[in-house]
Amino acid sequence: MLKKQPIRFRIKTVIEALREGKKKWSDLVSLGIPEKTLSRVLNDYLIFWGLVKKEGEYYVWHENLRVFKSFREYKLAIRHSRQLIPALKSILDIKLEKNPLYLAAKEHLQSGYPEIYAKLEKFESEFTERIRYLLVKHGDKIKVGGRDFMLLIPEVKKKKGFLGKLGFNDVEFKKVDIPFLIEGGKKEEEKELLELRDFLSDTKAFNERFEVYRDLAGDISLLILKIEMGEPLEGKCSLCPKVRIMEGEKA
Helix, strand or coil: CCCCCCHHHHHHHHHHHHHHCCEEHHHHHCCCCCHHHHHHHHHHHHCCCCCEEEECCEEEEHHHCCCECCHHHHHHHHHHHHHCHHHHHHCCCCCCCCCCCHHHHHHHHHHHCHHHHHHHHHHHHHCCHHHHHHHHHHHHHCEECCEEHHHHCCEEECCCCCCCEEECCCCCCCCEECCCCCCCCCHHHHHHHHHHHHHHHCHHHHHHHHHHHHHHHHHHHHHHHHHHCCCCCCCCCCCCCCCCECCCCCC
């Protein structure tokens, strides 16, 4: 018979998970903790001690709660968030190098916006560093649906909601034209163009990849708008101002 694990180990597991970012009940159950034990860890310990708060369907670690001691602390947080806007925008640019603050913006998404972060991970798994490198190097040689590929990134496409979504403007990717080098050309360049052709020529897969891009772009665009309207980013990053968070106090 297996020995029952002490509650302190379960508490440690939950704390480590919540420090990474807010989690749903199902996310915490997936850590392998029995539901009855998890309820005890949350309600009898972490929530009771003021270390965790439930916001909607999410459990949030106290350091990630955005309640500020003073208006000055709020101003520091909103200024920091606005400084990260260029980095958030760079997430959507598949043809340029990442902004220097990219990792900080990504940390905020991971800890404060798990749904957006999941889309970002999927986007980066599709548009790998290798693919981005090839698009930068050879994108001007490619035509998709009869149009220059690099001129398609990004355009504004209206969808549900007044914001619309960044993406491609009603382009059907039915034909990918990539020039192939004649005999005597550079073999490495030919190999790279073939690799790009494989990535772009499957119409169904191509459209699915860019649907991931559109969904992520819509979320990021809305997030940027909220920051511009005065709402600080949720979560935290290694560059966050060292402000003291006082739960329950008004700014």
